Amino acid sequence: MSRKALDYDQINENVKKAQYAVRGELYLRASELQKEGKKIIFTNVGNPHALGQKPLTFPRQAPFLLDDPNVGLVFPADAIAKAKMYLSYTAGGLGAYSDSRGLPGIRKENAIIIGDSDPELIYLTDGASKGVMQMLQTIIRGNGDGILVPVPQYPLYSAAISLFGGALVPYYLEETANWGLDINNLRQSVRAMVIINPGNPTGQCLSVDNLQQILRFCHQENLVLLGDEVYQQNVYQDERPFISSRKVLLDMGPPISKEVQLISFHTVSKGFLGECGQRGGYFEMTNIPPQTVDEIYKVASISLSPNVPGQIFMGVMVSPPKPGDISYDRFLRESKGILESLRKRAHMMTDGFNSCKNVVCNFTEGAMYSFPQIKLPPKAIAAAKSAGKVPDVFYCLKLLEATGISTGFPPEDDHFAGRGGHACNHGEFQEVQ
Amino acid sequence: MSRKALDYDQINENVKKAQYAVRGELYLRASELQKEGKKIIFTNVGNPHALGQKPLTFPRQAPFLLDDPNVGLVFPADAIAKAKMYLSYTAGGLGAYSDSRGLPGIRKENAIIIGDSDPELIYLTDGASKGVMQMLQTIIRGNGDGILVPVPQYPLYSAAISLFGGALVPYYLEETANWGLDINNLRQSVRAMVIINPGNPTGQCLSVDNLQQILRFCHQENLVLLGDEVYQQNVYQDERPFISSRKVLLDMGPPISKEVQLISFHTVSKGFLGECGQRGGYFEMTNIPPQTVDEIYKVASISLSPNVPGQIFMGVMVSPPKPGDISYDRFLRESKGILESLRKRAHMMTDGFNSCKNVVCNFTEGAMYSFPQIKLPPKAIAAAKSAGKVPDVFYCLKLLEATGISTGFPPEDDHFAGRGGHACNHGEFQEVQ
Numbered sequence: 001m002s003r004k005a006l007d008y009d010q011i012n013e014n015v016k017k018a019q020y021a022v023r024g025e026l027y028l029r030a031s032e033l034q035k036e037g038k039k040i041i042f043t044n045v046g047n048p049h050a051l052g053q054k055p056l057t058f059p060r061q062a063p064f065l066l067d068d069p070n071v072g073l074v075f076p077a078d079a080i081a082k083a084k085m086y087l088s089y090t091a092g093g094l095g096a097y098s099d100s101r102g103l104p105g106i107r108k109e110n111a112i113i114i115g116d117s118d119p120e121l122i123y124l125t126d127g128a129s130k131g132v133m134q135m136l137q138t139i140i141r142g143n144g145d146g147i148l149v150p151v152p153q154y155p156l157y158s159a160a161i162s163l164f165g166g167a168l169v170p171y172y173l174e175e176t177a178n179w180g181l182d183i184n185n186l187r188q189s190v191r192a193m194v195i196i197n198p199g200n201p202t203g204q205c206l207s208v209d210n211l212q213q214i215l216r217f218c219h220q221e222n223l224v225l226l227g228d229e230v231y232q233q234n235v236y237q238d239e240r241p242f243i244s245s246r247k248v249l250l251d252m253g254p255p256i257s258k259e260v261q262l263i264s265f266h267t268v269s270k271g272f273l274g275e276c277g278q279r280g281g282y283f284e285m286t287n288i289p290p291q292t293v294d295e296i297y298k299v300a301s302i303s304l305s306p307n308v309p310g311q312i313f314m315g316v317m318v319s320p321p322k323p324g325d326i327s328y329d330r331f332l333r334e335s336k337g338i339l340e341s342l343r344k345r346a347h348m349m350t351d352g353f354n355s356c357k358n359v360v361c362n363f364t365e366g367a368m369y370s371f372p373q374i375k376l377p378p379k380a381i382a383a384a385k386s387a388g389k390v391p392d393v394f395y396c397l398k399l400l401e402a403t404g405i406s407t408g409f410p411p412e413d414d415h416f417a418g419r420g421g422h423a424c425n426h427g428e429f430q431e432v433q
Numbered sequence: 434m435s436r437k438a439l440d441y442d443q444i445n446e447n448v449k450k451a452q453y454a455v456r457g458e459l460y461l462r463a464s465e466l467q468k469e470g471k472k473i474i475f476t477n478v479g480n481p482h483a484l485g486q487k488p489l490t491f492p493r494q495a496p497f498l499l500d501d502p503n504v505g506l507v508f509p510a511d512a513i514a515k516a517k518m519y520l521s522y523t524a525g526g527l528g529a530y531s532d533s534r535g536l537p538g539i540r541k542e543n544a545i546i547i548g549d550s551d552p553e554l555i556y557l558t559d560g561a562s563k564g565v566m567q568m569l570q571t572i573i574r575g576n577g578d579g580i581l582v583p584v585p586q587y588p589l590y591s592a593a594i595s596l597f598g599g600a601l602v603p604y605y606l607e608e609t610a611n612w613g614l615d616i617n618n619l620r621q622s623v624r625a626m627v628i629i630n631p632g633n634p635t636g637q638c639l640s641v642d643n644l645q646q647i648l649r650f651c652h653q654e655n656l657v658l659l660g661d662e663v664y665q666q667n668v669y670q671d672e673r674p675f676i677s678s679r680k681v682l683l684d685m686g687p688p689i690s691k692e693v694q695l696i697s698f699h700t701v702s703k704g705f706l707g708e709c710g711q712r713g714g715y716f717e718m719t720n721i722p723p724q725t726v727d728e729i730y731k732v733a734s735i736s737l738s739p740n741v742p743g744q745i746f747m748g749v750m751v752s753p754p755k756p757g758d759i760s761y762d763r764f765l766r767e768s769k770g771i772l773e774s775l776r777k778r779a780h781m782m783t784d785g786f787n788s789c790k791n792v793v794c795n796f797t798e799g800a801m802y803s804f805p806q807i808k809l810p811p812k813a814i815a816a817a818k819s820a821g822k823v824p825d826v827f828y829c830l831k832l833l834e835a836t837g838i839s840t841g842f843p844p845e846d847d848h849f850a851g852r853g854g855h856a857c858n859h860g861e862f863q864e865v866q
Contacts, residue, residue, distance in 0.1 A: 014595060014596050015596060025826065026826070026830065026833065026839060027839065029830060030839035033833065033834070033837065038837050039837050040833075040838075040839050041836075041838050041839065042839045054767070054771075068507075074507065090710070092710070094710050095707060095709060095710045095711060096709055096710045097702075097709040097710055098710060126559050126712065126736070126740060127736065127737065130736055133735065137596075156735060159735045162447060163447050163448060163570075163732065164447065165447045273528075274528060275528040276737070277523070277525065277526070277528045277530055277531060277738065277741035277742075278527065278528060278740060278741070278742070279559065279738070279739070298592075299596065302562065302592045302593060303559070303560065303562040303563055303566065304560065304709070304712075305709075305710065306712070307559060307710065307711060307712035307740045307742070307743055308710035309711070309742050334487070393458065397458075397459065397462060400459065400463055400466065400473075401466070404466065405473075405474050406459060406473050406474065
C-alpha cells in the first residue's frame with residue numbers, strides 16, 4: 001500500500017528525533033496513574049499557579065471579581081457562569097500552563113460543536129498560523145518535498161514552506177486540470193495540498209462538488225489535505241454556504257472517508273469575533289495514524305502550551321450564548337451586525353471596482369478581501385519595466401503614494417504578475433462608514 | 434575575520450529563502466510613509482479590531498469597564514491609569530494583531546528597564562520558549578551544526594536542537610576545562626552556547642567571573658551566547674545575586690563587548706508573576722548584524738504577532754507599581770511573600786534531601802528546582818539493569834509509584850545517568866503548607 005506523508009515512517013525525521021523529557025516515560029506513566037485516580041504531584045516543570053501560587057493582584061485585578069458579592073451588578077449571570085465554567089477547566093486559572101494540546105474541557109466543547117469528532121484529535125494553538133506551521137514542519141522532510149498551494153495564496157504558506165526547506169507547487173482553482181499537470185512533473189515529491197476555503201485573498205467558497213474533486217484527487221495522489229477554513233463565518237452570499245472539507249470527506253464514505261489524511265484549521269481572529277490579538281486557534285486531525293499524533297503532541301509540548309486566554313476565546317466562539325440566555329439577544333445583535341456590515345462592504349468593494357475602467361472584480365463571496373483584475377495599459381507596463389518592477393508591484397506602489405492605501409500582497413507567481421491582481425481589505429471602508 | 438553563526442551569510446538558508454509578502458516591499462514602503470506622517474490604510478492582513486470593528490461584548494465583558502463611572506469603585510486608580518496607558522499602545526485594543534515584534538510601547542518600557550538597550554532589538558514572544566526556538570532555528574543550518582548545552586539541561590534545548598536538525602554538544606559548568614575539549618572535537622561545527630542562569634534544573638547562579646570566562650570563551654571560539662535568564666527573580670541566596678550576561682558583556686569593554694553575539698531570554702512565567710498560561714516573553718539581541726535582525730523580524734512576522742495580553746503582562750512585569758502608587762504596598766507584600774516562600778522552600782528541600790541517607794544536594798541558589806545526587810546501592814542498580822532501565826529512571830519510576838511524586842526529567846546524557854540526578858520542584862511543598 002502506498003505511503004502517505006503523515007504515515008509515521010514518512011514524516012520529518014527531525015520531528016521524531018526531537019526528545020522531550022518533560023513528556024518522556026516518567027510523565028506518561030504519571031499521567032496514567034492520575035487517570036487511575038492516584039493523586040500525582042507534578043514537579044517536572046515550573047508552573048506555579050498550577051501548584052497554588054496566588055497571582056499578583058496588580059496585573060490581574062480581576063481575580064476577586066467573581067467572588068465579589070456585587071459581581072452580579074457588573075456582569076450578566078450567564079457570563080459569570082461561563083467564566084466559572086472555564087476556570088473550572090484549569091487548576092491554576094489563566095496563569096497556569098495547560099496541557100500542550102490545550103484545555104481538555106475546551107477541546108471537548110470543540111468536538112461537540114464540530115460533531116462526530118474526537119477531542120484527542122483537536123489541538124488548540126496560538127492562532128491558526130502556528131498550527132499550519134507545525135503541520136508543514138511535520139510533513140516537509142527537506143528540499144524537494146512539494147506542497148500544492150493555490151495561487152494566489154496567503155503568504156503564510158510560501159513563507160513557511162521555504163522556512164522548512166520544502167517546495168511550493170502552485171495550482172489554480174479555476175484551472176482544475178492543471179493539478180494533474182503540476183503533479184506529473186513532481187509526483188514523487190508532492191506530499192500535501194493546501195486549500196483556503198473561503199479563499200484568501202480570492203474570497204471564493206468551494207462547492208461540495210469541487211471539494212469532492214479535491215478529496216478524490218488527494219486520495220488518488222496520496223496527498224495530505226490541509227484545509228485552511230479560518231474564514232468559514234465570513235460568507236457574503238447564500239448560494240454556496242461554507243461546507244467543511246471534513247464534512248464532505250466523511251459524507252463521501254469509504255474508502256476515501258477512511259483514507260484521506262486531513263488537517264482542518266480554525267481561529268478566533270476572523271469571523272465576527274476578529275480577536276486577532278488573542279492568538280487563539282485549533283487544528284483537527286482526521287485519518288492521522290496514532291503514532292504520528294503522538295509525535296505532533298510531543299512537538300507541541302516543546303513550547304509548553306498555547307496561551308490560555310486565547311483558548312477560552314475559542315471556547316466562547318464554539319459555544320456562544322444560546323436562545324434564552326440573558327446575553328443571547330445582545331450577542332446575536334452584535335454578531336449579525338458585524339457580518340451584515342462585512343457583507344455590505346463586500347458589495348461596495350466589488351461594485352466599486354467594477355465601476356472603474358479596466359478593472360474587473362468577481363463578487364467577494366467570502367473572507368475579507370476583494371481581488372480585482374486590473375488591465376494595465378501598455379504605457380503603464382512599459383513604465384514599470386523601465387522602473388525595473390513587475391507591473392502589479394509598480395501599480396500598487398503608485399496607489400500607495402497617491403492614496404495611502406497599502407494593498408495586500410501582490411502575487412509573486414509569474415503566472416499572475418501580468419494580471420496585476422492585488423487584495424483590498426474590506427476593512428478600509430470602516431474609515432468612511 | 435572569522436564568521437559568527439548569526440552573521441548574515443552564516444544563518445540557516447531556509448530562513449533567508451522564506452518570503453513573506455505581508456512584510457514585502459509594499460509594506461515596508463507603507464511603513465516609511467507612515468513614519469513620514471502620511472495616513473496609511475493597511476489592507477494587507479485581516480485585522481478587524483485595528484480597523485474599528487467593535488469586539489463582541491459577551492467574551493470580553495470588560496470593554497465597558499474603563500468607561501463606567503463606577504470603575505473607580507471596583508479598581509484602584511493606578512491600575513486604571515496603567516490599563517488606559519497599555520490600551521493607548523494598541524490601536525485595536527487586545528483583539529488586534531500587534532507589530533510582529535510586539536507593541537512598540539512595551540518594547541520601549543523593556544529597553545528603559547534593562548537600561549542602555551534599543552527597543553528595536555527587543556522582540557516580544559509567546560513565552561521564552563518560542564524565542565529560544567526561533568533563535569535555534571536561525572542558527573542551525575542542518576545536521577552537524579553543534580550547540581553547546583549545559584548538562585543537566587532544560588529539555589527545551591535538546592528537543593528544539595534535534596527538531597531543527599542540529600547536534601547537542603554537552604558541557605559541564607563545574608568542569609570548565611571540558612569545554613575546550615568538547616570544542617576541539619567539533620570546532621568547525623559548534624555555533625552557539627546556551628547558558629541557563631539561574632540554572633534549570635541545577636539552580637546555580639553564575640558569578641561575574643564565570644560569566645566573563647564564558648564570554649571570553651564565546652569570543653575566542655566565535656560562538657553566539659544564548660542566555661536563558663528566565664529565573665532571574667528566583668534567587669534564594671544573597672552572596673551571588675543574579676547578573677545578566679548582557680551587563681557583564683557590556684562592562685567587559687571592547688573588543689569583546691562589541692563582538693560577542695548575545696541573545697538574552699526572559700518570560701512572565703517565572704519570578705513572582707508565574708503567569709505561565711499567558712505566554713509572555715521577550716528576547717534581546719546584542720551585537721547582531723542589522724541584516725540578520727531583519728531576517729529574524731521576517732520570520733517572526735510569519736505567525737503575525739505574539740498574543741497581546743501576554744505582552745501587557747510583560748509590560749507590567751518590567752514596570753510594576755512604584756513607591757507612592759496606591760497599589761505599591763499590596764504589590765510589594767504579595768511579590769515579597771512569594772519570593773520569601775520560595776526561598777523558604779528552597780531551604781526545606783535541600784535540608785530535607787541532605788537529611789536523607791545516600792542523598793547529597795547542593796543548596797538551591799535559584800530557579801525552582803532542587804537537584805539532589807542520589808547514590809543508588811549496587812542492588813538497586815542491578816534491579817534497574819535487569820528491568821532494562823537506566824538506574825535513575827528506574828528510581829524515579831519507583832518513587833512515582835510509591836509516592837505519586839512525578840519528578841523532573843532524569844538527565845539522559847550518559848555522563849549523568851550514573852548519578853541518578855533528578856529535579857524536584859519546590860512547588861510540591863505547596864501541598865503541605
